[in-house]
Amino acid sequence: MKNKKILLIYFIFGFIWVYLTDYLVGLYIPLDWLLVVQKIKGTIYVLITGIIIYFALIKMDELNNSKEQEEKLTTLINSMVDFVCFKDGEGCWIEANNFGLRLFQLEDVDYRGKKDSELAECTEFYREALLFCARSDEETWKNGEITRFEKNIPLPDGTEKNFDTIKVPLFNENGTRKGLVVIGRDITDRRIAEEQVRRSEKLSIAGELAASVGHEIRNPLTSIKGFVQLLEEKDQGNKLYYEIMSKELNRIDHIVGELLLLAKPQKIYFSKNDLSIIVSDIVSLLEPQANMNNVSIHFEAKQAVIIDCEENLLKQLFINIIKNAIEAYSEKGTVWVEITKVSSESVLVTVVDKGSGISEEFLTRLGEPFYSSKEKGTGLGLTVSHKIVERHNGTIRYSSQERTGTKVEIELPVKNSIK
Known part of the structure; x- marks a missing residue:
């Protein structure tokens, strides 16, 4: 648009110059000087238009350079x-x-x-x-x-x-x-990597701790449990106390067992298994406990999903996750377990409850050893679960709100190799 205006002004100026100067020359210049004046007039016109064109070209070069620099800057920042x-x-x-x-x-x-x-x-x-x-x-x-x-x-x-x-x-x-x-x-990926390193360091520390004290605790623990059972048989008057002692000793034994799972540097071997059967077996196993808590489990798997996995480890994983979902209810409720195939390369297991939910503070630290929202929890169950998912090259994600419920998504690859 600007170029058209400049061209229009040039034409107007040219026509005015030609006709106006011709009129003035014919009016005031004698015939003897007419040819000379016409040449001078043409020379002046050429000089004026040449100067105008020269400055216009300089301006165009500056504008082109400016546009070129702007394009370079735009290309740079967009890359x-x-x-x-x-x-x-x-x-x-x-x-x-x-x-x-x-x-x-x-x-x-x-x-x-x-x-x-x-x-x-x-x-x-x-x-x-x-x-x-x-x-x-x-x-x-x-x-x-x-x-x-x-x-x-x-x-x-x-x-x-x-x-x-x-x-x-x-x-x-x-x-x-x-x-x-x-x-x-x-820096999202960097922060995730740093968090993974931090979690790995904590798992390593927990593993070292477990390796050093786990067996040392279990050996005397077995003797104590045996003596408590023996005293319980002989002293029926204090049966209630012995039952409490046995219960707490079993709890200690369970914690030691989880610690040893962290410490055990076992090499796992993957084999082809139907994930829907593995999860179905765990649902059947946990249904009595769910019924005792007035909770029902709704399991859905639309098709058989064959994946490379270590069956026993996955069973341990789903026991921990589904059990947590059951215990999230303080009264009647339902736990939904669903298996869906995300693609030909991965499968997703989703566990959802509408229980007490998890606060944002606890949510960011799930999986850390010895960090639990439960009154008597150790956090080792989820620590072991995270390690199992990691060894299967999978991912585990949580989304939760207090008093609303929790959703756990475990994505596992269909194909895996020995780790």
Whole structure:
């Protein structure tokens, strides 16, 4: 549009110059000088238009260079896997890469020249996140130096991404705000890896502890249990006390057994088994306990699912998970167990209850040894469960709310190799 206007102005100027100068020459210049004046007039016109064209070409080169640099910058920031955004001194967005636009669902929004508070009106889901960005921008301006912090950004699928965010304020020579550079690096995978390392270290410590004290506890424990049973037979008057002692000794024996499971460096061998049969057997095994707690178990498997696994370990895993779901109820309830094939490569086992649920604090630490929400729990059951899932190259996920219930998802590969 601008080029058309320039061309139109050039034509108008040319016509005015030609006809106006011809008119003035014919009116005031003698015939003897007419040819000379016409040449001078043409020369002046050529010089003027040449100068105009010269400066126009320079301007076009500058514009092309500017566009080329802008395209290079756009290509560069769009190739980055980080969130990159440039803002002016007023906090208005100048440029953002595609990653950032997708992150905040702003792909179809004309974001340039808008502040975070204005963009917050364009995406309801990320409204609070964008308003937080505006507040943190102000803090960066006030501090007058580079700021760095971590921020969790929620995703529509219910998960979160963790970002390591750096904000760099730019100032003019007189101290006024010039601009702001925002770079956010997705460190979600790194945090998950760090958490896995932390859990592995705790499992290693628990295993070392179990290996050193497990057998030392079990040996005298067996003798104590035998003497308690012998005294119970001879002293019927204190039968109640002996029953309590036996019960507590059995509990200690159970804890030691779980510790030894952690410590045992056993090599497992995978074989092909029908996962639906394994889970069905465990449901049948736990149904009497469920009935005693006034809880029913609803099991559904739409088809046979053959996977490579260690059958006994998986049985231990599902006993722990389903038993926890049963014990989550303080009164009548139902536990739902379902097996679905996610793809040709993996299968998903889901255990859902509508019981007491788990607080956010406990949810983040599930699977840690000696950390349990139960009054008499040790946390070793889930620690062993996590280790079993890990050794099967699977994943275990939890979602829960207090007084609402808990959902556990265990995803296992169909094919596995010896570990």
